[in-house]
Structures are given as structure tokens and as C-alpha cells.
Amino acid sequence: MSVMTLNQTTTTTKPQIHIKRVYKHDINKLWTALTTKAALSNWLMQTTDFELREGQIFQFRAKPQGGWDGIVHCKVLSFSQPNSITYSWQANGMKKPTIVTWELKELAKNETLLTLSHAGFEGFGGWFTRQILNFGWKSMLRKKLTKHLLQ
Amino acid sequence: MRRDPWQALADPTRRQIIEVLNKAPQSVNTIAENFKISRPAISKQLKILEASALITIEKQGRERICTLALAPLEEVYKWVRQYELFWLDKLDDLEAHLKEQE
Known part of the structure; x- marks a missing residue:
């Protein structure tokens, strides 16, 4: 199950990506997947310098594509084992780092709710997204997206 | 040559022009009235937006009308x-x- 919304928060009008998903796995197992170098390199992107330590600067690397050089510059901002980790996320083309937050909540034994937020889109991306939302394209594009996801 | 729309939108004045045009198409003169900068300066910004295909400028009689694309x-x-x-x-x-x- 997964729920996705492109939010326009009322207080800041800044858009953010917000995805919730339930995993039939133990919370500690998810925590390990989210916070160890080997696991992250396996499912997210290659990282050689990730450490679970506040202030740790690290990079994700992937194959460059479509104007993206394949590198994401990150810094661990905070974490609370085994419930949340927040790091900055800056790819080329982003004027300011964006913020990625992973949250875990144990619903039952071997049932964990994961919430992923990607926020802080400033300047370009943010301005653009706001414009798109203002144009009233939100519902139209969401329909398109839903259709795409169902394909 | 077509300009990069992202680059065209890096400028705050050009973004404001887009916001003005978001409400309705406007003549170059009407747009200029919204800004403190000179008419030639506005024209220059409009040309950049046009080159990026973010707006179109059409002649209607004596007026030049800008529309958001x-x-x-x-x-x-x-x-x-x-x-x-x-x-x-x-x-x-x-x-x-x-x-x-x-």
C-alpha cells in the first residue's frame, strides 16, 4: 500500500513530496536498511561515506542521466534510533539543499509504517511547482500520474 | 536560438512578469506599468522570456500582447x-x- 501526495502546505506554500508505505517487516530491520552503508548501497544508491552520525557529510552516486551528474550531496542532520533520520539532499540544479526525512512507526510485530518526506524545494523547483499548483494543474497532473502508476 | 526556460526564470523580475501574465494576457505597456523599471528594461526581459518560449508576443493593432505559454x-x-x-x-x-x- 502506498499513498502519495504533492502537498502545498498552508503555512509556507512550499511543496513537498510525502509518501507513506506499510512494510511487513520488523522496525529494526527497516532501520538497518535505512541507516547502513551496505544496505543503502544495495537499494537506494551507492554510498561509501555514509555513517550514522549527526553532521556526517556523505554522497550518493548513480549513473548520470538527463542533466543530472549522478551525485547527491548529503549531510546527516538528525536521527532518533529506530524512528527517524533526516538528511540534507542536494543534486546539481538545486540552489539549496532539500531535506529528506524517513520516519518509522511500529504498527504491530513485523508491520512498520514508513513515511518519506522530501521538502525544502526552494528557488527554482519550488517556485515552479507552486506555479503549477497555482495554475490548477494539480488535479489534472495527479490524474495523469495515477494513470501512469497503474500502467 | 532557444534559451533555457530554467535560466530565464532565475531572474525575479521575469518571474514577476510570469505571475502577472498568469492572471491574463497583457499588453507590453500594461506589464510595464506594474514595474518600477523602465519600459526598455521590461522589453528586454520580455524578449528573454519569449526566446525561452515561456511567453508569446503578438501584435494586435498598435499593441503588443504577451501571453503565457x-x-x-x-x-x-x-x-x-x-x-x-x-x-x-x-x-x-x-x-x-x-x-x-x-
């Missing part, structure tokens, strides 16, 4: 959408990863 915005939306799809894909990869660990 939406296609480039849609192009950029694809970028945002791809970012969301990236995460959705990665969450599937996470699921697969967790299964592998069993």
Missing part, C-alpha cells in the same frame, strides 16, 4: 514528477531488499 511548464513538471517516481521506485527496491534479508 504553458508547454515549457509542463516540461518542467515532468522533472518534478520524475523525482516522485524515483522515490516510489526506490521504495519498491527497499521492499525487495528487505525480502532478500529474510
